Amino acid sequence: MALTKDEVRHVAKLARLNLTDEEIERFTGQLTGIFESLDKLAEVDTEGVEETSQVTGLKNVAREDVVKPSLDREDLLEISEREKSRGMIKVRKSI
Amino acid sequence: MHQTIATLSQQLRNGTTSSVELTKYYLGVIKDKNAELNAFVSVNEESALAMAAKADDMIAAGKGGALTGIPLGVKDNFSEKGMETTAGSNMLKGYKPPYECTVLMKLREAGAVFLGHTNTDEFMMGSSTETSVFGSSKNPLDTERTPGGSSGGSSAAVAAGMCAWALGSDTGGSIRQPAACCGVTGLKVTYGRVSRYGVIAMASSLDTVGCLAQSPEDAALILEVIAGHDEMDATTPDVEVPKYSEQLNQDMKGIKIGVPKEYVEGLSDEVKKAFDSQLELAESKGAKIVDISLPMTEYGLAVYYIISPSEVSANLSRYDGLRFGPKSDAEDLVSSYFEARTAGFGDEAKRRIIIGTYALSAGYFDAYYKKALKVRTLIKQDFEKAFEQVDVILTPTVPTVAFKTGSKGSPMDMYLEDIMTIPASVAGIPAVSIPYGEYDNMPLSLQVIGPMFEEGRVLGVAHNMKN
Numbered sequence: 001m002a003l004t005k006d007e008v009r010h011v012a013k014l015a016r017l018n019l020t021d022e023e024i025e026r027f028t029g030q031l032t033g034i035f036e037s038l039d040k041l042a043e044v045d046t047e048g049v050e051e052t053s054q055v056t057g058l059k060n061v062a063r064e065d066v067v068k069p070s071l072d073r074e075d076l077l078e079i080s081e082r083e084k085s086r087g088m089i090k091v092r093k094s095i
Numbered sequence: 096m097h098q099t100i101a102t103l104s105q106q107l108r109n110g111t112t113s114s115v116e117l118t119k120y121y122l123g124v125i126k127d128k129n130a131e132l133n134a135f136v137s138v139n140e141e142s143a144l145a146m147a148a149k150a151d152d153m154i155a156a157g158k159g160g161a162l163t164g165i166p167l168g169v170k171d172n173f174s175e176k177g178m179e180t181t182a183g184s185n186m187l188k189g190y191k192p193p194y195e196c197t198v199l200m201k202l203r204e205a206g207a208v209f210l211g212h213t214n215t216d217e218f219m220m221g222s223s224t225e226t227s228v229f230g231s232s233k234n235p236l237d238t239e240r241t242p243g244g245s246s247g248g249s250s251a252a253v254a255a256g257m258c259a260w261a262l263g264s265d266t267g268g269s270i271r272q273p274a275a276c277c278g279v280t281g282l283k284v285t286y287g288r289v290s291r292y293g294v295i296a297m298a299s300s301l302d303t304v305g306c307l308a309q310s311p312e313d314a315a316l317i318l319e320v321i322a323g324h325d326e327m328d329a330t331t332p333d334v335e336v337p338k339y340s341e342q343l344n345q346d347m348k349g350i351k352i353g354v355p356k357e358y359v360e361g362l363s364d365e366v367k368k369a370f371d372s373q374l375e376l377a378e379s380k381g382a383k384i385v386d387i388s389l390p391m392t393e394y395g396l397a398v399y400y401i402i403s404p405s406e407v408s409a410n411l412s413r414y415d416g417l418r419f420g421p422k423s424d425a426e427d428l429v430s431s432y433f434e435a436r437t438a439g440f441g442d443e444a445k446r447r448i449i450i451g452t453y454a455l456s457a458g459y460f461d462a463y464y465k466k467a468l469k470v471r472t473l474i475k476q477d478f479e480k481a482f483e484q485v486d487v488i489l490t491p492t493v494p495t496v497a498f499k500t501g502s503k504g505s506p507m508d509m510y511l512e513d514i515m516t517i518p519a520s521v522a523g524i525p526a527v528s529i530p531y532g533e534y535d536n537m538p539l540s541l542q543v544i545g546p547m548f549e550e551g552r553v554l555g556v557a558h559n560m561k562n
Binding site for chain 2: 003007008011012014015016017018019023027030031033034035037038040041042044046049050051052053054055056058061063071075076078079080081082089091092093094
């Protein structure tokens, strides 16, 4: 399957990446080649085959609902060099 | 002084050497060789020597085990409290984890000595360490060649004698392929056998934690310490951890070794001949060679290159540049994400994020991701059927030997490097790579694959093939 430059541009936007025109051009060519080889899967008959998303079969693993110590806020803030305010990392206005 | 863990731990016990002495020795080798090999991306002498002094106290008090006092290299995606841990990415430069991963906590408790962090491809995506922000590592056996990847810093470090062993992670071959390139032992465990809590993720349904070591026996000693259920990692089943090191001397007589035709039919004549000599060796030890077929093998690569980038795109979406990573001065929040991510991720990371985002996007999800999960079931069943007939499966780990750095022209060429390691990853089963013989002056490799949670069996066969 051939990808278009517009598709790559759109997907990059969804993934929050700015790509240069050169990258768009290059990735479009490379991804077309990659997806052509991935399209090989279409030839496998998977009628009635279950999906395996987790190989050991564990499901809905939960631990007992007891309070445990968590990481210290000050320690966590210390690893960031960003500007802080009132015990939080300051970010730009989002709304 | 560079010896196996089995030998070193005896020497530490009988007083021939001390952990401080051993640690100073390895730090010296790192100092001598790292400028050329670039295997370590950071070294912490002070904390290593402090850990060694503690280990010597433990040994003097008759405490500890096989790993006590033994220096190791830590792949740069294992969160070590207070030590920069970057996964080879600009996105995490300067990041010092506020907590420690389970594996390092266990090793710390066991009295192991952390020398420093070893190089990896960016976010573990690559087979050569060429995508690391720190630049590529060199193969100590031939510095024009790659040490493999992504755990290439670890394989180079062990092969060059810069540490007794090293931690690695394997998603599609990232322990076994570098082990094969550098002529060391590399163990990839059953999915969930070793906790991944605090290990920076690549593809969550495939990632495993293992080791690069000097022998299958050493790998067994390491696994005894790091394996097991962890309540901080919900993917670790509560399966007993056996004494792997006591399962090594099992008799090869009567062991049935399957050789899948799909893995050997494309080999070059020279490699095929060398591989056949190993089959003869196994037969001479009493094993029975059985020709088998794993018909879904040819779809392994496609399954992997859909599942893995899809999960990568989800895992790497957490890096928003708000706490660390490249700083953005953009006016609004969304633009700051774009700027930080664009500056933080390298070429290969961006490529895989795009592949994954595309495969998961509306209209393609069923055709790619869902389809891949179904074919994954068939690959897993292939192995299950094979293990009804045979005890282990034997293949080469890589089609030839370590390639020259910079010689892979396209991403697809690089992806093909993992063609023989990927199926076991997709099925979540254990496999070990061991070196043998040579071709083009470089070590060749064997891969022993076993059923789920049969690490002891694959290590035992590997051990017997070497001894």
